[in-house]
Amino acid sequence: MSIRDIIEGKKQWRAHTARVKALPPDYRIVYKEMQTYLFKVGPLDLPDGPLLPxxxxxxxxxxxxxxxxxELIGTDVAAFCDDLIKDSRTRADALRESIGSRPGPAEK
Known part of the structure; x- marks a missing residue:
């Protein structure tokens, strides 16, 4: 990754956060909760992918x-997020795969 890519990424992220700040307060609060949840369990391409925008x-x-x-997402924010990422490869999937590929104590 070049310095230009890093700078461009920062510009895009700043523009994204400016859009979030322009949302009404209730939308902002829910977005922040969704963002926190998705960064914990969400798809691997979350920072660069199309989901957050x-x-x-x-x-x-x-x-x-x-x-x-x-009215848009319902009262269960986590369920809404889970539905958004149901077909994506998540961090949990990557962890399961890495654990599954390691030899167990009996195999060593």
């Missing part, structure tokens, strides 16, 4: 339509 797009549209954030 897609959530902001979805929230911007909902806010523009005058809907509350819980």
């Amino acid at each position: 897609g959530i902001v797009d979805f929230f911007e549209e909902g806010a523009a339509a005058g809907k509350g954030v819980l």
